[in-house]
Amino acid sequence: MNKEELKKLAADSNHIAGIYNYCDRWCERCAFTARCLNYKMSEEKFSDPESKDIDNAAFWEKLAETFQETLSLLKEMAEEQGIDLDSIDVDSEADRRNIFEEDTVVHMILHLSKNYIDTVDEWFDNDIYYVGDAENEAKVEAYTAQIDAMSEDDTSMLKDSVEVIRWYQHQIYVKLRRALSSAQDETFEEENDFPKDSDGSAKVALIGIDRSISAWGKVLEYFPWQKEKLLEIISCLKRLCQMVEAEFPDARSFVRPGFD
Numbered sequence: 001m002n003k004e005e006l007k008k009l010a011a012d013s014n015h016i017a018g019i020y021n022y023c024d025r026w027c028e029r030c031a032f033t034a035r036c037l038n039y040k041m042s043e044e045k046f047s048d049p050e051s052k053d054i055d056n057a058a059f060w061e062k063l064a065e066t067f068q069e070t071l072s073l074l075k076e077m078a079e080e081q082g083i084d085l086d087s088i089d090v091d092s093e094a095d096r097r098n099i100f101e102e103d104t105v106v107h108m109i110l111h112l113s114k115n116y117i118d119t120v121d122e123w124f125d126n127d128i129y130y131v132g133d134a135e136n137e138a139k140v141e142a143y144t145a146q147i148d149a150m151s152e153d154d155t156s157m158l159k160d161s162v163e164v165i166r167w168y169q170h171q172i173y174v175k176l177r178r179a180l181s182s183a184q185d186e187t188f189e190e191e192n193d194f195p196k197d198s199d200g201s202a203k204v205a206l207i208g209i210d211r212s213i214s215a216w217g218k219v220l221e222y223f224p225w226q227k228e229k230l231l232e233i234i235s236c237l238k239r240l241c242q243m244v245e246a247e248f249p250d251a252r253s254f255v256r257p258g259f260d
Contacts, residue, residue, distance in 0.1 A: 070217030
């Protein structure tokens with residue numbers, strides 16, 4: 001792209017200024033590529049991005065429908081086991097130290113988000129077809145036959161859900177590490193009541209967590225014999241979400257250009 005073409009793109013009033021600053025970098029699934037200068041600059045070819053944006057918006061809306069259903073299922077399981085998902089131990093201010101000092105314990109948020117990466121790999125590598133006993137094995141065979149006979153739409157949804165899980169698997173940790181790092185030096189923003197980068201990064205991570213919970217909820221529909229294990233994974237994400245919201249109470253209200 002030459003300089004004149006770049007100037008022409010930059011002058012396009014349709015573009016949303018700074019929309020790319022707090023996105024999840026998943027251009028293929030973004031509903032705003034037609035209004036993103038960064039996307040236009042990086043793509044040599046893009047066929048009708050506006051139509052693709054509409055399709056992507058519909059995809060996220062459809063996936064989001066399962067979010068509350070999944071959390072309700074998780075809550076039911078927790079109540080059966082006497083677990084209160086709404087309780088969370090938040091470190092006091094006195095216990096909050098520079099998380100990147102070598103002599104401190106790794107921050108629990110980073111620990112959980114990093115552990116989640118390994119848990120996802122473990123499930124896809126080892127647990128996806130694990131049944132445990134002969135009784136469940138018969139159920140698995142029946143469900144496997146059911147999956148093989150799935151409609152094209154169901155097959156596509158399962159594939160899409162796995163893609164969502166894999167996309168955010170590492171990004172949640174990366175965004176949280178950036179949020180925690182940025183929070184170490186935001187005195188100017190706090191004194192001048194400016195939006196904080198830490199809140200923006202944390203919000204992107206929270207969106208990734210929300211979407212991952214929804215995606216795992218869809219996966220659960222296709223692997224019901226893995227209910228206990230999958231709900232453990234979702235529970236881990238739910239707890240991580242609570243901890244991030246406690247650490248960054250203004251993250252959810254952070255306004256991302258274009259998206260919010």
